[in-house]
Amino acid sequence: MTWLVTGGAGYIGAHVAHAMVDAGLDVVALDNLSSGHRAFLPDTVPLGWVSVTDQDDVRDVMEENDITGVVHLAAFKYAGESVKQPLKTWRQNLGGTVAVLGAMQELGIDRLVFSSTAAVYGTPETELVTEDTPTHPESPYGSSKLAAERAIIEQAAAQRSVGKQLRHTALRYFNVVGSSAPGVYDSSPHNLFPLVMDAIARGDAPRIFGTDYDTPDGTCVRDYVHVADVAAAHVVAAQALDRREDLRTVYNLGSGTGTSVREIVNTCIDVAGAELEPVLTGRRAGDPARIVASGKRASYDLEWQMRHSVRDMVASAWAAHPRSGATR
Ligand SMILES: NC(=O)c1ccc[n+]([C@@H]2O[C@H](COP(=O)([O-])OP(=O)(O)OC[C@H]3O[C@@H](n4cnc5c(N)ncnc54)[C@H](O)[C@@H]3O)[C@@H](O)[C@H]2O)c1
Structure with a gap:
């Protein structure tokens, strides 16, 4: 079993890759190095240097490396900048997710951990954000991530209707x-x-x-959450999907x-x-x-702790x- 970490040369992706390797998982990274660095990755982790928005390239990297699951982190993550560059944001964040889902479908890969964001909630009026807090994204960044979550849910439903599983979860976090x-x-x-x-x-x-x-x-x-804690939750989610356990569609890492x-x-x-x-x-x-978000749900299923x-x-x-x- 080998996991593909898209955005694996980025700040969080590299931490996820290191944590997965430390947990004994086989890892391959996919990154176009637009904001990531090859040196962030462990030397033992191969890098597919392609764009996540190109489904054919993504499929080739998956196929060459016998990928069985995907942690999808590659994205344009700047909420403020996304207001000035909505099309780039949608292309990267929704387009990239659609390309990943398409390549997974072509190859029958059935496990996906998606890196989402608490920006999907916008400015909530509640003291403590939970997964049931209504979503009101206030930037193309938040909207595109929420749309990507939706695309994953709808693709999983479509696959289920023809007897093909797609096990998935989305992890929403604020300031890592x-x-x-x-x-x-x-x-x-x-x-x-x-x-x-x-x-x-x-x-x-x-x-x-x-x-x-x-x-x-x-x-x-x-x-604020420590990147090591965030990376650990990704590893636990991947391991649960490897055991064919179903996870909730969304967890806050708050x-x-x-x-x-x-x-x-x-x-x-x-x-x-x-x-x-x-x-x-x-x-x-x-x-x-x-x-501030509650991490209670994740504490039950993903061993989430600060x-x-x-x-x-x-x-x-x-x-x-x-x-x-x-x-x-
Ligand atoms: N940093 C935070 O506080 C935070 C909070 C919530 C969610 N997130 C999410 O976590 C994920 C990782 O964020 P990060 O802080 O590590 O950012 P980052 O910019 O360090 O990492 C993103 C990585 O994705 C790569 N990438 C971008 N576009 C790509 C493309 N088209 N093809 C291939 N690779 C591409 C970049 O080169 C980079 O290595 C993002 O999805 C982001 O939305 C981050």
């Missing part, structure tokens, strides 16, 4: 941070962690937008509690040993006070950060 694989870091130019760490590495004070929210310390509260932006920024400064005070500025338009503290998240991210001086 930290590092647990050597030299693998989040290189996103738009996420809080890389932005704060880049600022600290330059000797600049990181900025906090808004300190008058109705939250314990006045700054926004967000759902922290249940959340962390304030001030706590993250202060911990980053502390871990880096920097003598900096965050710059407190006004609110940014459209930033909700709190978005095994790492905020300090673990920050310290491991800082150690892997290219300019922290800690790793290179």
